[in-house]
Amino acid sequence: MRLYQMQDSGNCYKPRLLAHMTGRDLELVDIDILKGESRTPDFLAKNPNGRVPVLELDDGRMLAESGAMLFHLAQGTPFWPDDAFTQAETLQWMFFEQYSHEPYIAVARYWRSIRPGGAEEAKSRFPEWHERGYQALDVMERHLAARNWFVSTRMSVADIALYAYSHVAHEGGFSLYAYPAVRDWIARLEAMPLYVPMGWRPA
Secondary structure (H helix, E strand, O other): OEEEEOOOOHHHHHHHHHHHHOOOOOEEEEOOHHHOHHHOHHHHHHOOOOOOOEEEOOOOOEEEOHHHHHHHHHOOOOOOOOOHHHHHHHHHHHHHHHHHHHHHHHHHHHHHHHOOOHHHHOHHHHHHHHHHHHHHHHHHHHHHOOOOOOOOOOOOHHHHHHHHHHOOHHHHOOOOOOOHHHHHHHHHHHOOOOOOOOOOOOO
């Protein structure tokens, strides 16, 4: 499989991490969104939405959206639960990540730490991003206060979805000091077999 991606994107990290933890090989193709490489005719033929990541399957089919990739890659593995209700809970937290978490924590990180000059350009937006991002972290802290993982008793793709941007939240100006349960959950995930950090690339 081939992943069209940007190395420091959390959304691109999600399928990379799950692929590694499930023993799958990915060929990485870097797309520089800051240079407009996701808006070329060639790339738009792969994903008309003009965004990374895009996963090219072995048979040539293309799959966009990180959550869809996690769902696909997790099938038949311990990272996708067996029963219908727990599957729905997993999707619940994945939807939470995309609707209530990523739009604030990831976006603040992009403008503060990835886009050149972005911190100054978007400075008026940071108070809202931080307010809404901390609201998401509050929800996560309450949920994790009495459990190790977001769904059931083992790590799932819901954890990978939320981990990708939570563990680098400081790069968007967030502090996890007041979130001990979130910090402990991050440490548990990073201690899992076959875990690799965001900067890791296959040799």
